[in-house]
Amino acid sequence: MLTVGTGNKAIASAVRDAKPAVVAAYPITPQTEIVEEIANYVSTGALKSRYIPVESEHSSMAACLGAAATGVRTFTATSSHGLVYMCEMLHMVAGARLPIVMANANRSIGPGWNINAEHTDSLSMRDTGWLQCYVASAQEAYDTTLMAFRIAEHNDVLLPVMVNLDGFLLTHSIQPLRTVEVGDFLPPISLPHAIDMDNPGGYGTLTTGDVHFKFRWDMERAMRDSVHVIEETQKAFAEAFGREYGMTEDYRTEDAEVIIIALGTMGKEMEVAVDQLRDEGVKAGSMRIRWLRPFPVLDLAGRDVVVIDRDYSFGYGGIVAGEIRAKTGTEVFSVIAGIGGQEVTYNDIATFVRDRRPGGELWFGVEDS
Amino acid sequence: MIEIRLHSRGGQGGVTAAKMLAYAAFLDGKEATATPMYGAERRGAAVVSYIRIDENPIRVYSQVRNPDLVIVLDRSVMETVNVLDGIKPDGKVLINSATPLELEGHETFNIDLTAIALSLEMKLAGNPILNTSLLGALAKYGLVSRESVRKVIAETFKDERNVTAAMQAFEELKI
Amino acid sequence: MAQIPDEEYLCKTTTACAGCPSSLCLRYVTKAAGHDTVFVIPACCSSVIQGVFPTTAFNFPVYNVAFASAAAVASGMSEAFREMGKETNVICYAGDGGTVDIGIQALSGALERGTDFLYICYDNEAYSNTGMQRSGSTPLGARTTTTPAGKPDFKKDIDAIVAAHNPVYQATACVSYPQDLFNKVQKALTIPGPKFMHVLAPCPPGWRFGSDETIEMGRRAVKSGMWVLWERANGEFAVTGASKAAMKKRIPVAEYIAGQGRFSTITEEQIKELQQQVDMAMEKFQKEMDGIC
Numbered sequence: 001m002l003t004v005g006t007g008n009k010a011i012a013s014a015v016r017d018a019k020p021a022v023v024a025a026y027p028i029t030p031q032t033e034i035v036e037e038i039a040n041y042v043s044t045g046a047l048k049s050r051y052i053p054v055e056s057e058h059s060s061m062a063a064c065l066g067a068a069a070t071g072v073r074t075f076t077a078t079s080s081h082g083l084v085y086m087c088e089m090l091h092m093v094a095g096a097r098l099p100i101v102m103a104n105a106n107r108s109i110g111p112g113w114n115i116n117a118e119h120t121d122s123l124s125m126r127d128t129g130w131l132q133c134y135v136a137s138a139q140e141a142y143d144t145t146l147m148a149f150r151i152a153e154h155n156d157v158l159l160p161v162m163v164n165l166d167g168f169l170l171t172h173s174i175q176p177l178r179t180v181e182v183g184d185f186l187p188p189i190s191l192p193h194a195i196d197m198d199n200p201g202g203y204g205t206l207t208t209g210d211v212h213f214k215f216r217w218d219m220e221r222a223m224r225d226s227v228h229v230i231e232e233t234q235k236a237f238a239e240a241f242g243r244e245y246g247m248t249e250d251y252r253t254e255d256a257e258v259i260i261i262a263l264g265t266m267g268k269e270m271e272v273a274v275d276q277l278r279d280e281g282v283k284a285g286s287m288r289i290r291w292l293r294p295f296p297v298l299d300l301a302g303r304d305v306v307v308i309d310r311d312y313s314f315g316y317g318g319i320v321a322g323e324i325r326a327k328t329g330t331e332v333f334s335v336i337a338g339i340g341g342q343e344v345t346y347n348d349i350a351t352f353v354r355d356r357r358p359g360g361e362l363w364f365g366v367e368d369s
Numbered sequence: 370m371i372e373i374r375l376h377s378r379g380g381q382g383g384v385t386a387a388k389m390l391a392y393a394a395f396l397d398g399k400e401a402t403a404t405p406m407y408g409a410e411r412r413g414a415a416v417v418s419y420i421r422i423d424e425n426p427i428r429v430y431s432q433v434r435n436p437d438l439v440i441v442l443d444r445s446v447m448e449t450v451n452v453l454d455g456i457k458p459d460g461k462v463l464i465n466s467a468t469p470l471e472l473e474g475h476e477t478f479n480i481d482l483t484a485i486a487l488s489l490e491m492k493l494a495g496n497p498i499l500n501t502s503l504l505g506a507l508a509k510y511g512l513v514s515r516e517s518v519r520k521v522i523a524e525t526f527k528d529e530r531n532v533t534a535a536m537q538a539f540e541e542l543k544i
Numbered sequence: 545m546a547q548i549p550d551e552e553y554l555c556k557t558t559t560a561c562a563g564c565p566s567s568l569c570l571r572y573v574t575k576a577a578g579h580d581t582v583f584v585i586p587a588c589c590s591s592v593i594q595g596v597f598p599t600t601a602f603n604f605p606v607y608n609v610a611f612a613s614a615a616a617v618a619s620g621m622s623e624a625f626r627e628m629g630k631e632t633n634v635i636c637y638a639g640d641g642g643t644v645d646i647g648i649q650a651l652s653g654a655l656e657r658g659t660d661f662l663y664i665c666y667d668n669e670a671y672s673n674t675g676m677q678r679s680g681s682t683p684l685g686a687r688t689t690t691t692p693a694g695k696p697d698f699k700k701d702i703d704a705i706v707a708a709h710n711p712v713y714q715a716t717a718c719v720s721y722p723q724d725l726f727n728k729v730q731k732a733l734t735i736p737g738p739k740f741m742h743v744l745a746p747c748p749p750g751w752r753f754g755s756d757e758t759i760e761m762g763r764r765a766v767k768s769g770m771w772v773l774w775e776r777a778n779g780e781f782a783v784t785g786a787s788k789a790a791m792k793k794r795i796p797v798a799e800y801i802a803g804q805g806r807f808s809t810i811t812e813e814q815i816k817e818l819q820q821q822v823d824m825a826m827e828k829f830q831k832e833m834d835g836i837c
Contacts, residue, residue, distance in 0.1 A: 004392040004401075025690060027677040030407075036677065036689040043692045053690055055645035056612060081587075081610060111608060113591055121803055169430045174403040175389045176395045264428040272428050345431040413562060 007170035009165070010138040011077065011103045014145035017182045018101075020333040021072035024063035026082060029115050030167040030236025031105040034077040046314045057082035061089035061100075068098035069203065071194025073149060075100070078119040079167060081105035085268065088120055089126060093160050094129025094219065096204060098195065099152030100160040103145065106134075106264065106310075107167035108340045116341020117166040119263055119311040123292075123319045129219050131161040131226055134263040134295040136173040136249075141165050143232045143243055143312065146182060147233050153189050154233075157223040166264045168341065179368045180241050185213075230291060247296040249288040252278065258304040258353055263289050265309055266338055272346035277353055284353055295323060300330045303355035306356050310338035317361060337364035370423035371512065372433040376452050377442035378413045382493070384527075386442070386500035387418035389491065392503065393513040394422045415446040422512060436460055438512075442482070442499050444470070452540045463510060465499060480542045481507050489530045489537075498534070505535030509542040512518045546727050548724035558601040560593040561759030563754035565665045565719040565745035565762070567593060570637065572722045573664060579684065582607060582621065586647060588615040588698075589673045590666075611757035612646045614638050615654035618661045626660060631732055634661040641671045643769045644702045655709035655738045662739040664731050665702065668747035676750045683770075683799075684818060688750075694809040698821075703742055704821035707776070711824050712737035715775040718744040720762025724773055724785040736757035744771045752805025755804075761803060766790060768800040769822040772829060790830055791826055 005013065015023065023042070024037035041047035045250035050067075054060045054294050057325045060076045067074045074154035080327040083104055093100050097355045108118035122132060130152065133202065135141045141163065162230060165171055195203075207215065230247065238244040253259060258277075260270045267288030277284035285303075309318030316322060333356040342365060352362065373390075377383025382482035394401035399422055406417045419433040434455045441452050451518045453462070453472060462475050465482040486497035501522050508518045518539075522531045546695045553574035560567045566589050574581070582605045585591055591608050592602045607834060609617045616634045622634040638647060651663060671677040671686050678688040680700035687694050706714060708746040714731045717725040725743065733740045746761035748754065753761055765771035768784045773787040797819045 002395070004388060004395055027671055027674045027676050027690065032675050032677065032689070039690040040692050051690075055648070057646075085610075085612065110610070112597055113587070136522070166430075168407060172405060172407065173430070174391050175427075176391075176400065203791075268428045269430050308615060343431055344681060345434075346429065414559075 001217040003179065004174050006034035006172050006174050007135075007138045007141045007165045008105070008172070009037060010142040011145050011165070011331045012085075012271050013043070014142045014175070015075050015204055016041045017179060018073065018075070018146055018149045018186055019047065020049055022050045022052065022064070022067035022074045023242070024054050024060040024067070024074070024076045025330065026054050026060045026076075026078065027196050027322040028058050028079045028082040029058070030171045031077045031079045031103070032240060033080075033171070033288045034103060044050070046303060048316075057086040058089055061086040061093060062107050063328065063345040064100045064167070065089065065093050065096060065098060066103075067222065068093070068100050068191070069096070069195055071189065071191040071311065073189045074200050075102065076222075078104070079105035080109050083125060084109060084261050085119045087128070090128040090130060090160075095215070097158040097219070097222075098160060099149070099158055099189070099191070101145065101148045101152055102160065103141075104162050104164050105167045105171045106164050114340040115167065117169045117310065118265070118339055118341065119309070120319075122162060122164045123311045125162075126293055128317075129159060129223075131157075131159055131223070132164060133256045133296045134164045134267070135288065136268040136288060138170070138173065138177050139243070140230055140245070141170070142177060142179065143237065143241070143245065146180075146186060147237055147245075150186055151191050153191070153228065154229045155161070155192065157222050157229050158192075159219065159222050159226065160344070164264070169265045185240050206268070207222050213361060227294050230294075245290065247297070249290060250287045251288075253285035253287060255283055256303060257261065257283040258285070258306065258356065259300060260284065260286040260306045260308065260349065260353060261289060261320070261324065262286075262308040262310070263292070266310060266344055266349070269344075269346050270308070270349045273349035276346065276350045282353065292320075298328055300328050304356060304358060305330050306335060306353050307332045308335045308337050308344075310353065312336055312339065321361075333359070334361040335367075336362065337365060370421055370427065371421070373420040373438045373440060374433050374436040375418040375420065375440040375442065375514075376446045376502050377416055377418075378446060379416050380494065381442055381443055381496055382498060382500035383416055383418055385502050387420050389500065389504055389525060390420055390507060390513065391422075393508075395518040397514050397515040399424060400426050401432050404430075406432070415450050429541070432494060438463065438510075440503070440507075441465065443504065448543065458537050463506065465503070474523075478506075478510065478542060478544070480538060482506065482538060485534050485537050485541070489534055491528075491534060496532070501531035502534040504540040505538035505544045509544060511541045511544075515539060516539060545723065546730055548572070548723070550725050551575065552600070552618075553604045555601040556594060557599075558593040559595050559707070561749055561750040561755065563758040564589070564593070565668065565747060565758050566590055566639075568722070568758070569666050569743050569745060570726065572726045573635070573729050574639070577633050577635060578724045579604075579731060580631065581605070581635055584614050584618045584621065584634065584636045586610055586636075586638050586642040587611040588642050589668075590637055590639070592673060611642055613650055614642055615649055615661075615663060616721070618663070619637055619650075619654040621661045622659050623796040624659045626728065636661065636663040638663070638665055639672065640665060640667040640669060641679040644680040644700050648705070651706070652709065655706065655711055655740070659738050660736050660749040661742065663756035664729075664741045664743060665744040666743045666799045668750055669699070670750050672747050686806045687805070687809055694814070696812075706740045709738070710739050713739040713777050714741070715746070716742045716771070716773055718762045718766055718771055718773060719746070720759045720766065721773065721785050724754065728775060731775075731833070735777065740758045750806065753803055757803070764795065764800045764803065767795045768797050768820070769794045769826050770797060770800050772825065774829065783829055783833060791830060794822070794826075797822055
């Protein structure tokens with residue numbers, strides 16, 4: 001169906017079409033439209049689901065855990081403070097191997113109270129065992145949320161998936177949206193370790209040092225296997241619905257001498273900078289990282305790399321830049337830009353490329369950084 | 370790509386207008402994005418929405434700095450906001466105004482959307498409904514087709530007076 | 545009748561909605577508390593209406609804290625001040641969401657530990673700051689953005705929950721009766737220990753009534769018994785102000801409901817239930833006043 005919708009509306013529509021049995025909901029700006037839309041769908045019968053209006057985010061993930069443990073499909077959404085408030089539960093549901101899907105509206109964490117786009121929230125949760133995808137359009141938000149359920153619930157994965165979208169920049173941006181008839185693309189969930197009254201057992205009991213690491217290794221193996229599941233799911237999506245997605249979205253990278261890397265909406269806007277630079281004779285290209293967990297294989301050999309981090313790890317550096325450096329050995333030029341919704345235009349991005357210093361770091365807007 | 374900045378006050382339907390404009394452009398086979406800017410969001414506060422319309426997919430998310438068209442739904446915002454900020458040298462302005470207003474150096478289109486709304490007794494929470502008549506004016510301006518406007522309004526609102534208001538504004542706006 | 549001082553602590557530049565009950569409440573709370581006070585404010589409307597850095601419309605010390613943490617932060621702050629020998633008032637100023645839902649753990653702990661602080665919950669019966677989603681404090685039948693067909697559950701009785709912790713002072717108030725509110729805050733701050741006040745804050749955009757009707761809506765709440773003004777100081781209970789009359793004669797709940805758009809989907813059955821609840825609660829208050837419990 002052809003319509004328009006915000007990034008939030010796109011997520012809510014996908015949830016409606018994925019038909020989770022239980023949705024736990026707690027409002028937080030700028031995600032509120034997601035939980036409100038879903039409340040409407042449940043109220044009108046467009047979605048037959050149990051809607052639990054919990055009292056906090058720790059509880060929304062706990063409620064999802066309880067529901068998912070019975071073997072049903074579940075969903076929740078949050079942002080920044082809510083995400084880090086449920087941190088303990090993020091670890092728990094990944095360790096419990098529950099295929100929960102959650103949308104996170106990327107927003108800065110206080111103090112001060114800044115409610116604008118920033119990636120530190122989800123990036124600071126990258127060690128929890130959740131798969132993480134970053135989307136850059138309402139259409140991609142819709143498509144990825146549908147795919148997320150299939151990926152999470154795959155027997156080779158059985159890990160929760162976080163779909164991240166930029167607060168306000170995407171959550172509130174009204175864009176064209178095409179919804180689909182999901183049909184067989186999303187088979188019913190079949191959780192192998194769902195609570196089974198005929199086969200009772202204890203979940204999450206005590207584990208000793210000679211056993212616990214094996215459970216964690218199982219999670220890592222699932223993360224590694226998730227790469228082929230993601231690729232296969234994205235391929236099946238393209239076949240069914242005509243829209244293609246990769247682990248990254250690459251733009252004019254084939255003969256590029258300098259590559260810009262970013263997540264989210266900046267990762268779309270940087271393409272305009274690429275075009276501008278190309279017109280100037282600079283062989284620029286861009287890679288928008290979609291899947292951050294599992295970390296993608298990046299072909300950066302022989303190119304200059306400019307990484308824009310809309311986040312920071314204090315005392316260390318830009319988180320994405322750090323991961324790329326560690327995984328590829330590349331001397332990236334790290335730019336910190338967009339923190340707290342700081343305006344970053346394609347002109348600014350083109351300037352980062354022109355002024356790049358491999359191995360250096362620039363805090364956009366700070367004189368002597 | 371056409372870049373538009375829409376100035377209104379909270380509660381006047383400016384955000385819905387932006388959304389409907391994007392939808393109409395989409396129905397015309399174009400790409401469009403509309404982004405409301407949220408500050409301290411409350412009734413009566415001056416608000417801004419950005420709309421972009423293009424043949425190709427829109428990849429820009431940063432604010433519209435240099436609008437081709439500035440729309441002012443409530444003249445009173447001009448007391449505290451410089452609505453012409455950054456406007457392109459050949460940029461134009463469309464104002465909801467009872468008395469014609471000419472702005473320095475920019476072609477200005479005046480239309481009394483409030484009068485149209487009131488003539489049809491279209492009000493919500495005491496405010497005249499301006500967004501549907503605005504759509505009609507924007508169709509006359511040439512941003513979107515009249516047919517798409519009619520379709521979008523009919524889909525969004527049950528009350529048929531909304532389509533009437535749009536068509537009336539379409540007739541009234543002098544280009 | 546205690547004299548309300550002239551000094552204003554809220555500047556006229558708050559970014560509150562027209563008709564905002566919270567800023568009205570805070571105006572009188574600050575006048576009653578005086579200069580030697582720090583306010584601990586979790587995420588809520590009051591966080592936002594201070595305005596944007598580098599200025600603030602609140603001309604008094606404020607510590608803005610995470611949603612769930614107000615009473616715990618106040619606990620630490622109060623202990624620190626007292627350890628330093630200071631008598632500085634520590635006041636939590638929180639909405640219903642930050643009190644009744646996500647903030648309840650911290651509140652319970654601070655009360656149970658006998659923390660010397662005053663916790664004021666201004667109750668607009670929804671998560672107003674984020675756009676009017678339901679809270680545990682939303683009444684039966686009220687429409688919010690997450691209860692589009694009207695809330696199917698009753699309003700959580702935070703007063704009973706707090707009372708179970710035996711605070712040294714507990715009271716309710718309503719922004720429509722500022723003298724009563726002022727008196728109670730002033731009195732509370734003379735008693736060391738954990739103190740709790742629950743203030744009704746009728747919210748024009750949330751409850752859907754005109755921004756010039758805030759005071760009237762609060763009055764109707766009290767006159768109908770949907771909100772009761774009372775006070776319990778060191779174990780002694782009393783109904784106060786306009787609620788005294790309401791105990792004997794009140795306007796029907798239906799009349800209170802009628803002026804608010806949020807009750808547009810409420811059923812006759814639900815109105816009956818609310819009326820019953822009011823009548824039962826008033827009976828209970830009468831018994832407590834008469835010393836029969």
